[in-house]
Ligand SMILES: Nc1ncnc2c1ncn2[C@@H]1O[C@H](COP(=O)(O)OP(=O)(O)OP(=O)(O)O)[C@@H](O)[C@H]1O
């Protein structure tokens with residue numbers, strides 16, 4: 058029933074709680090996981106702008122910095138990747154730039170996943186909030202079922 062699962066993560070403790078649920082979903086036929094991290098690019102425009110002011114070539118700056126960010130996030134995803142693979146789930150890691158909830162919903166559709174599993178909160182924790190903005194935005198806009206892990 059849930060063969061292909063999308064796991065959006067900000068590498069927070071709360072997102073990490075989804076990992077064990079996804080592994081349990083093997084009992085519901087889970088075979089494949091996509092680990093997705095979205096680099097929120099709302100701050101990148103300013104960084105590029107000010108890199109010019111600081112005397113850097115914007116294109117070079119973008120290439121270097123974005124390359125480093127991708128590498129850093131890919132490394133951060135390794136622990137979860139090996140847990141999934143150790144449990145026999147085929148796993149891929151995707152790093153995208155953009156608005157997180159939008160990119161999550163887009164990938165869910167493009168990859169035709171059967172379920173999104175994610176945390177209720179993340180790194181920007183204001184603990185009185187029931188849902189963070191990324192999980193709320195995903196729930197509002199997703200066409201596939203979303204499992205929120207508290
Ligand atoms: N940049 C991201 N890329 C992929 N998944 C993310 C990203 N940010 C959050 N998530 C997913 O969404 C879940 C909820 O995080 P969210 O960001 O909504 O909460 P928060 O950080 O507490 O609140 P806010 O970001 O609104 O301050 C996380 O546990 C994770 O599964």
Ligand SMILES: [Mg+2]
Nearest residue numbers: 179180181189
């Ligand atoms: Mg957040």
